[in-house]
Amino acid sequence: MRRLWLIFAQTVTVCLAVLFLVSTLRPQWLPGRDRPPAVEAAGQTIASYAPAVAKAxxxxxxxxxxxxxxxxxxxxxxxxxxxxxxxxxxxxxxxxxxxxxxxxxxxxxxxxxxxxxxxxxxxxxxxxxxxxxxxxxxxxxxxxxxxxxxxxxIDLDKLPAIDFDAEQSLRVGDVVLAIGNPFGVGQTTTQGIVSALGRNRLGINTYEDFIQTDAAINPGNSGGALIDTQGRLVGINTAIYSETGGSLGIGFAIPAGPAHHILDQIIEHGRAQRGWLGLEPQDITPDLARAFHLQSTRGAVVARVLKRGPAAQAGIQVGDILLSLNGQAVRDSFDLLNRLAPMKAGSKVRLEVWRNGRTLKLEITVGLRPVARRPDN
The missing domain is CATH 2.40.10.10 (Trypsin-like serine proteases)
Incomplete structure (x- = not known):
């Protein structure tokens, strides 16, 4: 038994010594998704994101x-x-x-x-x-x-298409790079981290699920690429929060996954196609929760029902509280809209509804969301 313990102790000591040498002399060999790749320059090894930028x-x-x-x-x-x-x-x-x-x-x-x-x-x-x-x-x-x-x-040959992050594995704290044409000065790359995921209620778009980053995004960057340290597209730079018109370290990008989905739909159908129930949901405020005798503000209240829409045909009424969609709890109105959007027209959904002190379970056929109309200027 003592012999086995000595062998184990010696093995651990050797492994720790190897790990120390590798981390000191060749740190790029160690796994780490956000560590800048090593680049040889003038006989020295330096950290750089140049390979990712050169790729994207x-x-x-x-x-x-x-x-x-x-x-x-x-x-x-x-x-x-x-x-x-x-x-x-x-x-x-x-x-x-x-x-x-x-x-x-x-x-x-x-x-x-x-x-x-x-x-x-x-x-x-x-x-x-x-x-x-x-x-x-x-x-x-x-x-x-x-x-x-x-x-x-555009009609050009040999176009360099960017790689997507198919796994959509972005995390808060990951290093990201923003590439675009700020102020028309020419292509520029800035570096930062992912500050937050799933940002919404910003009043920018109807559908919001933004990546927030502190990588500098300025006027002219809109539509440019937000990439990871492997040069893969993780978002489309869209907006900034600024009181001066310049970057204050709060930028927003549309995640690559939803952007790729909308891209495919526009190419195939000429427009984005989203699931739709023909109702207008509203968040449940504390006052509404007290008025409806609810224990929490989770869910969405139906503020309006479109005549002859899917919800009206299924019996949904103004004032109904939408508790769950296909067995999963509805957090708020944004959650409901974002979960309905990828559903295909003609598919069935199960809604759990709170009405007049009792729970109802309804099945609704999803419709196709009409094209958004913008007011004439």
Missing amino acids: APSVVNVYTRKHVDVPLVPLPPDPQLQQFLRGLPGFTQRRDSTSLGSGVIVRQDGYVLTNNHVIESADVIEVSLRDGRQATARLVGADPESDLAVLK
Whole structure:
């Protein structure tokens, strides 16, 4: 027994000695997803994210848009109807070109580029510039204002498509890099970490499930790539929180998984297709919980039911409390919308509803969410 113990002790000592030598002399050999890969430079080993940037940067493009704007020659009165009337008078306005810039990501070798909807919205001409100097006029395949994504198509050969993080394994604290064209100065890379996941209620989009990062994101970065240390796309840079117009270390990106799903739908159908019940959910506030004699604020209350919609046909009423969807508890209205979105029209869902002090179980056929209409300017 003592002999076995001595052998075990010696083995542990040797292993610890090997681990110490490796961690001191060759730390890059140790596993670690966010450790910068080792790069040999002038005979020294240094930490660098250069391989990840070199892999992803050619896939990030600059997006330039131009649209024709009718500018009044004299100040307009505050009345909107009178404004519209005056704009229609010949000689009252002068047509000018308005330009803007943003970024995009080549996601398929056959020319599909993913960017933000607000980058190309209302544009008459969209130009794309690649890192290798090539330029092309892009065609708008489709846009999804509710997620602020758009898909462009360019006709060029040998396009460098970016790799996706298929496992969607991003964690808070992971190192990320933002690549884009801030302020039009040219392609720029900034580095930070994932500050939070699943950010919503920001009032930016209808569907929000943002990655928050402190990697510097500035005007012009919109539509660019957020990548991991392996050069894989993990998000589409979309918005910043700023009181000055510049980066304050709070940026938001649409996760690559949902973005890829919307990309496929736009390419196949021309628009994003989402599950829909024809009702308007609302969060349960503490006051509503007391009024409905609920023990918690989890769930969603039905604020409106669309006539002849799936919910109306299934008997859902205004004031119903939605407790669970397909056996899983509904946290709030955002949770309900995000879980319904990927469901296909025609599929069945089971809802658990609280009404007048008792629980009902209903089955509803999911419909196709109508196209969002934007108010005319």
